[in-house]
Amino acid sequence: MKDQAGTRPDVSAELGALRARIDSIDDTLLALISERAALAQQVGHAKQGERIYRPEREAQIVRRLRESNPGPLSGETVERLIREIMSACRAVEEVTRVAYLGPAGTFSEQAVHKQFGHEVDALAEADIDACFHAVETGRADFAVVPVENSTDGAVGRTLDLVVASPLSICGEVMLPIHQTLMRKHGDLDGIRRVYGHAQSLAQCQHWLSRHLPDAERVSVVSNSEGARRAAAEPVAATLGSEAAAALYGLSVVAARVEDEASNTTRFLVLGAHDAAPSGRDKTSLVMGAKNQPGAVVKLLQPLADAGVSMSKFESRPARSGTWEYLFFVVCEGHRKDARLAAALAEIDSRAAFLKILGSYPAASA
Amino acid sequence: MKDQAGTRPDVSAELGALRARIDSIDDTLLALISERAALAQQVGHAKQGERIYRPEREAQIVRRLRESNPGPLSGETVERLIREIMSACRAVEEVTRVAYLGPAGTFSEQAVHKQFGHEVDALAEADIDACFHAVETGRADFAVVPVENSTDGAVGRTLDLVVASPLSICGEVMLPIHQTLMRKHGDLDGIRRVYGHAQSLAQCQHWLSRHLPDAERVSVVSNSEGARRAAAEPVAATLGSEAAAALYGLSVVAARVEDEASNTTRFLVLGAHDAAPSGRDKTSLVMGAKNQPGAVVKLLQPLADAGVSMSKFESRPARSGTWEYLFFVVCEGHRKDARLAAALAEIDSRAAFLKILGSYPAASA
Structure with a gap:
């Protein structure tokens, strides 16, 4: 015999017990989330007009829960759910x-x-x-x-x-x-031109060289513009998000054509x-320097001496001012950490121009 | 004296206590949500290949929690959070x-x-x-x-x-x-043409008659097409979502221009x-009828006799077949409810064509 849903009675009994426990969990979840929202209101009142969103506090909560996550949910899912709960609690106030x-x-x-x-x-x-x-x-x-x-x-x-x-x-x-290659009709055969934003083309250059060595690559203002053109040109394809295929009536030729599977935008x-210290922070700064031998080393030396690691270093021609290059640095730690603070003070005394862009919690990988 | 975040010590102590309680709630939330996900896995195994997503079960959970919601979160927010939690638990299996x-x-x-x-x-x-x-x-x-x-x-x-x-x-x-009116530059002055999808124009017709009585209304294939044209024509505006303004470089002339504040799409x-009974359901059906006096009344009579209320009734010319019109009906109740089942059997015996499109949980308002 089967019940209405076509399930055997012994299985039905098991499902019934599991669902009763889920119902009881849901009741407790509602009670706890509601209490959490009421507490967030009290925090808001205590702070009286101070900003409600505290990136360092939310980062600490997310990290603690990810670290103590027993499964079966992934750390990413746990982070998403707690961020949604925090978002809902925050919105009660503002x-x-x-x-x-x-x-x-x-x-x-x-x-x-x-x-x-x-x-x-x-x-x-x-x-x-x-x-x-x-x-x-x-x-x-x-x-x-x-x-x-x-x-x-x-x-x-x-x-x-x-x-x-x-x-x-x-x-x-x-x-x-993720990047998708799409065109009006057909597969890779006969593609003579590939449109895309310069960044998208750059992210897929090896894939394109391997699969479409003879196709011309045309950088356009946006992937949407590429899709618009590809829709009108049978021999053209474009890079972009899968969503664009639907919008412009294109078919997907190949999905995930980015060269690095770990292709990530920051x-x-x-x-x-900026944010108060969270325990695992980064600090971004920009320095101005003349184009002189050793100038950069001199500016970075205080960080090295203090044992501060740099996760990014990017130079860029200055648009104006007396220095010629700008150096963007991301280093580990908060600007209020004693070691980093001392190194920053030393850099400040050496640099023609130093701006601390902010300290903030490091994101989960 | 103030602490690092610029807060007075007594307030700091209060905040500390509130945050300790929030931390303890979050730990319990993680434990419960993890247990819930593990239970959902067991449900999946017990069902062995049956579909995991059960709309009637999710509808029942959502309703129960909305009804017992103590605040301060809105019913809508409670629904959103529990649906996200169910979504995460479901995804562990499939x-x-x-x-x-x-x-x-x-x-x-x-x-x-x-x-x-x-x-x-x-x-x-x-x-x-x-x-x-x-x-x-x-x-x-x-x-x-x-x-x-x-x-x-x-x-x-x-x-x-x-x-x-x-x-x-x-x-x-x-x-x-919500509908937004937007154009390249400026306000309502000088708008001589309003683009929009036919549905968008229809949703805003009173607003347009009141504020732009002399502007021509042009129905286009999509609001995106309207935005593309408005971007090129200084005397034109378009209806659409606020998101389209950013995409096409338009400025918002007026927000929420829909005639009904409760403008809703189903x-x-x-x-x-279809779904099993959830306790508060709707059933959709479509019937074929000849264009004869009394034909429609005859088909609807069984529903009236059974005391079943209809929430929608829509007639539409048939594309093919021997009947001339199709009547789309949404009525309250599940097709397995005794009263509705009897009425449907009676309609079936009278109608040239009857198709039950499905029974499903009624959505929250």
Whole structure:
């Protein structure tokens, strides 16, 4: 005999017991999450007008839970769920407004929700400048902007803007990125041209050389523009997100064509202040130097002497001013850590120009 | 004296106590959610190959928690969090694949996540036909497609497809929809043309008549196409989502211009089977009738006699077959409820054509 759902009676009894336990867990979850939200309200009242979102506090909570995660959920899933719960609790007091590089549906929007959960006002901006501007004018509390990709390097406009802006870096988000090759009809045969944003083309160059050695690569302003052109040209294909295929009526020729499986984009979270120490932090700074032999070594020496490790180092021609190059450095530790603070003071005494862009919790891998 | 974060010591002590309690809650939440995921695995093993996603079971859990919600979180937030937790637990066993009307970032994608949470494979399809096809060919487990808007009515293509498809309706999703008016530069002055998808124009017709009585309204294939044109025509504006403004470099002239503040789109969830009874269900059916006086009344009489209320009634010219009109009916109750079952049997004996499209849990308002 089977019940309504077509299940045998012994299995039904087992399912019934399991579901009763799940129901009881759900009741407790609701009670605890509700109490958590009420406590978050009390925290908000105690802080009286101070900002509600504390990146260092949320980073500590996420790390503690990931480290004590017993399974079977992945650490990534545990992080996502607790960030959603924190997002909901925060929103009881105040809805955080986050500007990002639009449109909706892009990787940047994913980065917003990865960091802030879904109970935020996510504001799609037209370009990276507008994201900074939204926070500078108070229209948004935070901005989330791409700063570099693991394969093809820095997003120049973001680096230029952090130098000039009064905003501080208060967080970073790491997001895995996948590229899709698509065209109007057909497979790889007959593709004579591949469109894509310069960054997308760079992320897929080995794949393209191997599979489409004779196809011309054309860098366009955005992958959307590439898709628009590919839709009109039977011999062309474009790189982009799978979502673009649906939008422009293209078929997917090959998925995940990025050269590095670990292709990741790093985003910065910018706000009026940086973050307090969380126990595992990074500090970003930019230094100006003349184009003289040894100038860079002299500036970096204090970090080496203090035993501070650098995770990024990026040089960039200065747009203005008396120095010729700007050096962007990301080092481990918080600017309030004694060792780093001393090294930064020493660099300050040596550099023509030093700006500490902010200290913030290191993102989970 | 203030501490590092600029907070007074007495407040610091209070915050410390609140945060200690939050930490303890978070530890318990992690333990419970992990146990819940392990139980979901056991349910999956007990069911041995049966489908993991049970819309009626999830609907019951959501309703129970919304009804017992003590606050301060809203019922909507409680629903969202528990759906995310269920989504994560489900994904431990099997990742549900859901086809939807792309591109990513649209209202349809929001409807997918509202119903299934974020731990799903959301597949962006080019049109509504492709959504059905994805499930029919086994490329997706479910499809989420728009079926009607509270202001401007039915999505004809979806109605046509449910009649012909072997798929059943196993769920519905209600999503509030907001329309934005945008143009290249400036405010309402000088707008001589308003682009928009026919549905968007319909949803905003009173607003447009009041604020732009002399502007021509031009129906285009999509709001994206409207945005593309508005970007090129200084005297034109377009309707669409705020996200489109960023994508096409338009400025927002007015937000929330839909005539009804409660403007809502209803989506159907389609799968291989409909849902088992959840305690608060709807049943969708379609009937064929000749264009004869009294034919419709005769078909609907059994529902009235059984005291079954109808929440929707929609007539549509038949594309083929011997009947001339199709009548789409949504009534309260599950097709396995004795009263409704008897009424449906009676309709079946009277109708030239009757197809029960499925029974499914009624969505939260």
